[in-house]
Amino acid sequence: MFRRLETASPVETVTVTVGGKPVTLPRGETAAAALVAAGEATGRTTPITGAPRGPYCMMGVCFDCLVMIDGAPNRQACMTEIRDGMRIERQVGARRIGG
Amino acid sequence: MSANWDLAVIGAGPAGMSAAMAATRLGLKVGLLDEQPRPGGQIYRNPAQPTPEVLEALGEDYAHGMELIEKFRAADIDYRPGATVWDVMAGGEIAFLRDGRSAEVQARHVLLATGAIERPVPVPGWTLPGVMTVGAAQILLKTGGYVPDQPAVLVGGGPLLYLVAWQYLKAGAQIGAILETVPRSNLWSALPHASGMLSQGRLLAKGRRWLRDLRSARVRRIRGVTDVRIEGEGAAEAVTFQKGGRRQTIQTPLVLLHEGVIPNTHISLALGLEHGWNDIQQWWQPRLDDWGRADKPGFSVAGDGAGIWGAEAAEHLGLLAAHGAAMALGKDGLDQAGVAEARGALKSVAGARAFLDRLYRPARSQRVPAADDTIVCRCEEVTAGQVRQAARMGALGLTQAKAYTRCGMGPCQGRLCAPTVSALIAETRGLDDAEVPAYRPRPPFKPVTLGALAAPAFRAKAG
Numbered sequence: 001m002f003r004r005l006e007t008a009s010p011v012e013t014v015t016v017t018v019g020g021k022p023v024t025l026p027r028g029e030t031a032a033a034a035l036v037a038a039g040e041a042t043g044r045t046t047p048i049t050g051a052p053r054g055p056y057c058m059m060g061v062c063f064d065c066l067v068m069i070d071g072a073p074n075r076q077a078c079m080t081e082i083r084d085g086m087r088i089e090r091q092v093g094a095r096r097i098g099g
Numbered sequence: 100m101s102a103n104w105d106l107a108v109i110g111a112g113p114a115g116m117s118a119a120m121a122a123t124r125l126g127l128k129v130g131l132l133d134e135q136p137r138p139g140g141q142i143y144r145n146p147a148q149p150t151p152e153v154l155e156a157l158g159e160d161y162a163h164g165m166e167l168i169e170k171f172r173a174a175d176i177d178y179r180p181g182a183t184v185w186d187v188m189a190g191g192e193i194a195f196l197r198d199g200r201s202a203e204v205q206a207r208h209v210l211l212a213t214g215a216i217e218r219p220v221p222v223p224g225w226t227l228p229g230v231m232t233v234g235a236a237q238i239l240l241k242t243g244g245y246v247p248d249q250p251a252v253l254v255g256g257g258p259l260l261y262l263v264a265w266q267y268l269k270a271g272a273q274i275g276a277i278l279e280t281v282p283r284s285n286l287w288s289a290l291p292h293a294s295g296m297l298s299q300g301r302l303l304a305k306g307r308r309w310l311r312d313l314r315s316a317r318v319r320r321i322r323g324v325t326d327v328r329i330e331g332e333g334a335a336e337a338v339t340f341q342k343g344g345r346r347q348t349i350q351t352p353l354v355l356l357h358e359g360v361i362p363n364t365h366i367s368l369a370l371g372l373e374h375g376w377n378d379i380q381q382w383w384q385p386r387l388d389d390w391g392r393a394d395k396p397g398f399s400v401a402g403d404g405a406g407i408w409g410a411e412a413a414e415h416l417g418l419l420a421a422h423g424a425a426m427a428l429g430k431d432g433l434d435q436a437g438v439a440e441a442r443g444a445l446k447s448v449a450g451a452r453a454f455l456d457r458l459y460r461p462a463r464s465q466r467v468p469a470a471d472d473t474i475v476c477r478c479e480e481v482t483a484g485q486v487r488q489a490a491r492m493g494a495l496g497l498t499q500a501k502a503y504t505r506c507g508m509g510p511c512q513g514r515l516c517a518p519t520v521s522a523l524i525a526e527t528r529g530l531d532d533a534e535v536p537a538y539r540p541r542p543p544f545k546p547v548t549l550g551a552l553a554a555p556a557f558r559a560k561a562g
């Protein structure tokens with residue numbers, strides 16, 4: 001859906017995996033940006049009907065970007081900065097948040 | 100980690116940064132909590148590694164923000180980035196999450212500068228992957244230089260929509276079409292306020308430049324669009340709409356929605372500050388005095404969280420709120436010249452706002468879904484029909500609608516569905532929007548795990 005504007009200036013990068021696939025992107029970006037960079041529109045399926053969802057607001061309001069990060073569920077991808085080696089995976093179905 | 104501040108500011112956008120700097124100059128001990136990793140707020144969302152190519156696409160307003168951020172960083176402020184506030188108590192205790200742990204601070208006065216959120220656009224298909232808000236797409240542009248790789252379709256209205264279209268143009272990205280949903284009759288209610296807009300020369304010139312550039316690039320603008328639907332199996336594939344009595348379809352995997360922004364009142368409503376309904380902006384805003392102070396002593400609000408005034412006004416409102424807090428705390432030595440300048444600037448912004456708000460007031464059909472099967476609450480997948488049913492069964496507001504439908508019980512706590520649910524209840528019960536009580540969020544404002552809670556005092560609340 002998106003491409004990154006090319007730049008002539010040097011950029012420090014970080015490598016994460018999205019659904020097991022390595023993706024390299026600039027340090028300081030979020031896990032939601034990593035989904036986008038990986039060409040992945042869907043980050044989770046809903047607990048009730050199993051419908052696919054992806055990042056909608058990118059600013060922490062909608063909670064539609066919930067994914068699994070390093071095995072932990074319910075992480076808000078748009079509010080989570082990437083780290084080297086971070087594992088971002090699709091979250092499937094029902095999960096209690098908080099608690 | 101625990102700290103004692105004279106003034107705690109929540110939010111590092113133009114309002115919060117300006118307030119914190121002014122309060123420091125007035126001799127207050129100031130701390131600022133912001134959820135983002137870097138200062139700037141929504142408008143000046145500050146990338147970790149800005150590239151010249153992205154800065155060029157964003158335009159000159161952004162450069163002003165970078166200067167403001169530099170001054171903010173140099174000031175003597177206890178700035179805590181990456182701090183998500185999850186509770187604010189009446190006595191000025193604030194609980195926040197940072198690096199997965201909860202911590203608390205204590206302040207004599209609290210200033211909410213939490214900005215705006217985009218209004219929900221509950222059209223059929225808005226939950227499909229590949230549908231986001233225009234603001235979300237702009238965040239991807241600001242923070243990572245992402246632009247659509249295929250012609251995207253922008254749907255809705257308002258200054259931010261045209262700004263982002265223009266930024267895409269500058270970045271060399273293609274736009275499939277702009278579908279304009281704002282009723283054309285809005286012009287008639289806006290026109291009497293045109294002089295206010297005309298007095299804001301810079302703002303006017305900016306808007307005209309965006310529209311002129313879009314025109315000369317032959318970007319397709321389709322006006323008077325109604326009944327927008329997004330279609331696709333598992334992801335957006337097309338947007339269809341009604342125009343001039345005919346149904347039309349545009350194929351696209353990326354649909355960007357925008358119907359303006361509304362104040363982010365989550366914390367101010369939770370605190371029970373008094374709010375009033377703004378019928379032109381179509382949302383609640385806290386009732387404040389001339390210095391940004393709320394009805395409850397010890398609390399103030401500044402910036403877009405106090406009503407949509409825009410980024411320039413946010414800086415002025417921040418300065419005034421800092422003075423209001425300083426006076427409440429018994430400080431003297433106010434910056435009279437600065438206050439007078441801020442008041443003068445705000446007056447002329449108000450004139451332009453009166454025009455813009457009326458011109459871009461969203462169509463009712465973009466706010467209140469006609470079809471009963473349209474999802475209203477994204478978290479709990481509650482439809483417009485279920486909310487209408489709850490209203491018929493006696494729900495007077497979101498709080499009761501929750502009991503019937505679970506809407507507002509998901510992790511977003513009603514941030515995103517409350518405007519739609521209220522409007523549906525008003526419609527079903529034959530009330531004015533202002534007669535449906537605002538929702539009342541409860542802490543924790545963001546999900547907090549028990550593991551994050553170091554202080555036992557908070558445990559009971561988060562449970």
Ligand SMILES: Cc1cc2nc3c(=O)[nH]c(=O)nc-3n(C[C@H](O)[C@@H](O)[C@H](O)COP(=O)(O)OP(=O)(O)OC[C@H]3O[C@@H](n4cnc5c(N)ncnc54)[C@H](O)[C@@H]3O)c2cc1C
Binds near residue numbers: 413
């Ligand atoms: C997505 C989006 C994009 C926008 N882009 C533009 C633009 O390009 N140009 C323009 O003129 N206007 C833009 N606006 C309008 C914008 O709101 C400005 O008018 C301006 O940013 C308002 O400034 P502010 O200081 O009031 O709030 P903001 O700049 O929104 O800052 C509020 C800050 O509060 C923080 N915050 C909120 N809740 C919490 C919490 N619970 N805990 C901790 N921190 C919290 C947020 O992280 C944010 O940094 C945009 C609005 C949105 C929603």
Ligand code: FES
Binds near residue numbers: 058059062063065077
């Ligand atoms: S995309 Fe909305 S919360 Fe992350």
